[in-house]
Amino acid sequence: MCAMFISARNVCKVYENKIVALNRVSFKTSSKIVALIGPNGAGKTTFVKIASGLINMSSGSLKVLGFDVSKDYKLLQGKIAFMPQDSQPDSGCTPYEHVKYYLIARGYGFKDANRMTREILEELGLWEKRNITCMRLSGGLRRLVLLAMILIPEVSVIFLDEPTNGLDPINRIKVWNILRKITNTGKHVLVTSHDMNEVEEYVEEAVMIHKGRIILQGPPRDLVKNVSNLSRVEIVLKENKDTFKKMLNSMSEVEKVIDIGTSFIVYVYKNDLGSFLEKLSKENIKFYADKCGLKDVFLRMVK
Secondary structure, eight states: OOOOOEEEEEEEEEOTTOOEEEEEEEEEEOOSEEEEEOSTTSSHHHHHHHHTTSSOOSEEEEEETTEETTTOHHHHHTTEEEEOTTOOOOTTSOHHHHHHHHHHHTTOOHHHHHHHHHHHHHHTTOGGGTTSOGGGSOHHHHHHHHHHHHHSSOOSEEEEESTTTTOOHHHHHHHHHHHHHHHTTTOEEEEEESOHHHHHHHOSEEEEEETTEEEEEEOHHHHHGGGTTEEEEEEOOOSSHHHHHHHHHHOTTEEEEEEOSSOEEEEEEGGGHHHHHHHHHHTTOOEEEEEOOHHHHHHHHHO
16 A cells, blocks of 8 residues: 555644635545645645645644654655745856766765766756856746756655746656656655646646635546547637626536636536537637546636
8 A cells, every 4th residue: 555645634724814724624645646726816836835844734633654843844844845836046056066066965975966967957958057056047048057956865655846937848748758757766846837738647646725625635537537538619709798607607518618718617517518619610719628627627616
């Protein structure tokens, strides 16, 4: 049986301004790659900071690999690596310097640090830029430098807050392939993400959080089954929105309408999609139709 990765029970966090970031969050997972998903301000970053020991919870209990994050923080310190969402590398240092001296700070000798630094920089495509100061690198490459630092140490748990934010599609794939590889060695990874396509493709288990509460949990492929009988149709309509919305809600083909300000997202029963699109075409209404995925599970839960 897999070791319990995270066990959270009634975790609450109330900041000094009385904003409730987490409200009795409880979940357990043994999965190797877990994603916390949810809208901005849902509490994802707060949870990761508590799990990595950066901030204290207001109440509740949280264990990582069986260690209590409040009582056993010193024991956990050497087992965890964490990359915050808004962190930036020192602009005056090179990628090689960043990774090497981070490893040395974690207790590695110079020989091992040099070897490991070369390995990760080559794997992320940064070796040719190893001696260029970070101030001269693009935002995406600076993000890769931070990822190189976090992904290489021999730790048990890696926490990544929006790890692929700002990366191009090729580098996103590189990062996820590395995450998959390191979990095969026994490591656990928890990421926060807004990219439902990435989560659906690479993550073993998704935990959806909204307004500080857990609202859904499970393997992405299982969560997507909740919308397997539906198709998504996106419609941009600048005029007579209220009238058009009433019409959509009255149509038998329509299961749900979500108004997102600039457009409508309409969920239509798969068997009725053809007749629905035919009606839109007759009205000269532009639309985009697609199959449903994890993004739609997310939208339907938070809208």
